[in-house]
Amino acid sequence: MNVELRHLRAFVAVARTVNFTRAAEQLHIAQPSLSHTIRQLETALGIRLFARTTRSTALTQDGERFLVEAQAVLDRFDAAMEQSSRMASGELGRLRVGYLIGAAVDHVPAILREFADQYPDVALELTEYDFASPNGGLDSGETDVALVRPPLDGVPDAVTTTLLSERCVACVSALHPFAELPRVTVAQVLPEPIVAAPGDNVWRDYWILASYRDTPANITHEAATFEAELQSVAIGRGLSVVPESVARLYGRQGVRYVPIEGMADCEVAVVHREDAPRSAANFARIAARVTAEGSGPDVRG
Amino acid sequence: MNVELRHLRAFVAVARTVNFTRAAEQLHIAQPSLSHTIRQLETALGIRLFARTTRSTALTQDGERFLVEAQAVLDRFDAAMEQSSRMASGELGRLRVGYLIGAAVDHVPAILREFADQYPDVALELTEYDFASPNGGLDSGETDVALVRPPLDGVPDAVTTTLLSERCVACVSALHPFAELPRVTVAQVLPEPIVAAPGDNVWRDYWILASYRDTPANITHEAATFEAELQSVAIGRGLSVVPESVARLYGRQGVRYVPIEGMADCEVAVVHREDAPRSAANFARIAARVTAEGSGPDVRG
């Protein structure tokens, strides 16, 4: 017969009360069951733990020694359960965070600081993704949570929390006919040669305005980063559709940003899978709160 | 549901092999049972321990952390079992040894030395008993094993190992008619006034030769030690029947020792209860061996 924790729990209860009846009540079992369990334990160990009369119960010398051991095992077990509970609640563990370049850059430091504050025992692992991986590692399972720009692709059971939205603008060469316009329409943009993300997925489709088109876009170049896009644009390979905040982040050397009338705003969201560890949800919650509260360090200007 | 050691054992086995099928074989259970057990554990802990595909198994981050915990619990448990095993075999614990004054005095030091040598982790507690407690504390449960002179009384399930036997002699005053005789018969002793142990038990009966008598003995005095007996004898209260070795131990100031013809030899034995801890039997075994091997320090002369 295998000794189980229930034997130790029973033993410790009896050892502490020195009374089978009361110990049984504490354990929420019947007294004969407890007697049986203790007997099992004694048989398995090969030692007498209690000196029983019909009227009283006392620990034997061996029982006293074993009480220390049993208690130690149970304490160790409780510690393990405590730790697993902290893991379950997301207080303890590791969280792999992915972020797409240019997504919520203003807020990321505050989000991370707040999360680290609130969950000091969670090890954060940050990975930056470029437009070649617009899902921020969620599709491959490399990350647990990600700051990305929808739409996502290949992320089953994704839980998405939108953090902010902003206008989309057309980024054109300073020499481009659009360069000095106050705005352009989607219809004006569609025929233009366009610089797009690499690959072939719903995310790239989004930024080349595929949903507005009848015929395929004229993609003249592919770039995985804003810098690369802007360079391509600057040397006249075509225009590029980007979030408005890019204007702020990457300046205007050789390019101009022109709002696109009639195009829906684009968003930044924090995303995790439904079955991700709890800390992913915690991160998403904190990200949403931090983004809503402060607008981040004001680097505009 | 309560987490039991079998869950931890199952978890550790799977974590080590990273293979449900092989782990199940090691645990001697069927693979579906193991899957079920692991699932139970995961549910109870609220965390995913394994990342399972239909083709492979891997520990999650949480699983890796919990493996350390689970292993620690099992290690602690194994240590407890190891210790209880040592208690069961009598290698570890306490042994309460009682000895009757004058019983095997020559051999006791060697016995204790040998036992302490062989069982260094058993704490010996020695208690001396006089003729008021000829059972050496076995009857009251004060001791676990005792060096005594049979017969015993009130010790249920006594396991007796005879160590040695010796002649009985009559101890008489130097002025007593028997004093210069080379020997006396039982019949000669019976009518004499006699000094006996206190109380009323089979042991006292033995030394007053009750089994040889038709009528009660004429007990003139009671004494709980040899010294007291010899003093009573010396001042003429009567004779006393004692083991021959007493002559050697207590000298001859005012008394003489006369062999009793026709009286069976008396014995020294090591005794413990059937249900005594294993170390009691160990002690008895060692006592028998030491007594048989050496005759102890030679203090005769």
Next chain:
DNA sequence: TAGACTTCATAGATGGCGTCTATGAATGTG
């Protein structure tokens, strides 16, 4: 000293659950 009460052990019944067999689904492999 007798009766009542307390406490632990025993006996027998029952039901929950741990384990089993059989089977399916998924996926890497020759």
Next chain:
DNA sequence: CACATTCATAGACGCCATCTATGAAGTCTA
């Protein structure tokens, strides 16, 4: 493309943990 391997699921079975009922023994009280 068929096969082998691995884990999950479903349903059945049987052990054993627990239960209720009762007994035995000792303590306390009147």
